[in-house]
Every structure is written in structure tokens, then in C-alpha cells.
Amino acid sequence: MKDELIKKLRSRGLSVTPQRLAVLGWLASRRDHPTAEQIFHGVRQELPAISFNTIYKTLEVLCRQGLVTKVNPLHEVARYDGSTHHHAHAVCRRCQAILDVDWEPALALSLPADLLPGFRVDGQSVTFWGLCAGCQEKLTTEEE
Ligand SMILES: [Zn+2]
Ligand SMILES: [Zn+2]
Known part of the structure; x- marks a missing residue:
């Protein structure tokens, strides 16, 4: 290590x-x-x-x-x-947990060159937003 x-x-x-x-x-x-x-x-x-x-x-x-x-x-x-390593993230809007998402298709996008002429892309990030399992559970119990 x-x-x-x-x-x-x-x-x-x-x-x-x-x-x-x-x-x-x-x-x-x-x-x-x-x-x-x-x-x-x-x-x-x-x-x-x-x-x-x-x-x-x-x-x-x-x-x-x-x-x-x-x-x-x-x-x-x-x-x-x-x-x-290149990976995407899933972010919980409520508790701000950030989870790693190792899913190739999310990272396979490439920007067509004519969309931003002259711009050279050297990185990208993919983020999914939502509620983590723990927060969903808490919300259900709070509502009851
Ligand atoms: Zn959460
Ligand atoms: Zn990460």
C-alpha cells in the first residue's frame, strides 16, 4: 500500500x-x-x-x-x-452522501467537435441526483 x-x-x-x-x-x-x-x-x-x-x-x-x-x-x-479511476457519482440531495457509480455508459459520452469549435475537452463528470436509501426510509417514517 x-x-x-x-x-x-x-x-x-x-x-x-x-x-x-x-x-x-x-x-x-x-x-x-x-x-x-x-x-x-x-x-x-x-x-x-x-x-x-x-x-x-x-x-x-x-x-x-x-x-x-x-x-x-x-x-x-x-x-x-x-x-x-474514471467514475460517475450519485449524490443524495438530503444528506449529501456521495456514492461512486461504476457504470461505463455514463462515461462513454463524447462531445461532438462542431458543437464547441475550438474547445478541447480534457475532462467530464457525470452526476446523478436523488435520495439515498437511508433518506428515503427516514422520509417515509417521518411522514407516518
Ligand atoms: Zn441521503
Ligand atoms: Zn468518487
């Missing part, structure tokens, strides 16, 4: 620091797209002296190099994603 993270960092020309390793490692263990605040609390278990500012800066560097993606569908608060 650690070797792989080191390889990832080096492949993007980034130096290997304990902060970067800790942030990447903690994110890789999560599938819930945490906020910077949550990442800060998580990584602090491993690196107690780390500041929020360092976490934030580390995330920015990792995002710039494509090792982490920022998911920001609903609110001002960015959510971070440690899985860098």
Missing part, C-alpha cells in the same frame, strides 16, 4: 512527504468523499502535529496532479475523492 502511494507521488514528479503519504493513504481507505475537515481529523490520528492549513495545501497539490479529485456538486464545501 505505502509503496504504491510512493510510486504514485513519484510518477507525478512530487516529492514523497509524510503529509502527502498520510493524506493519500487515509483517502484511499474511504469511499465517502470526505471534506477537508474530515480528512484533517482522520490524518491527525497518524500525524498529530499536522495543521489544517497543511492538509488543505496538500490536497490542492494532490488535486493539481490528478491524484485526488475534488467533487463539489451541492455546496461550497469541497469533497475529496481518492479514487482516480
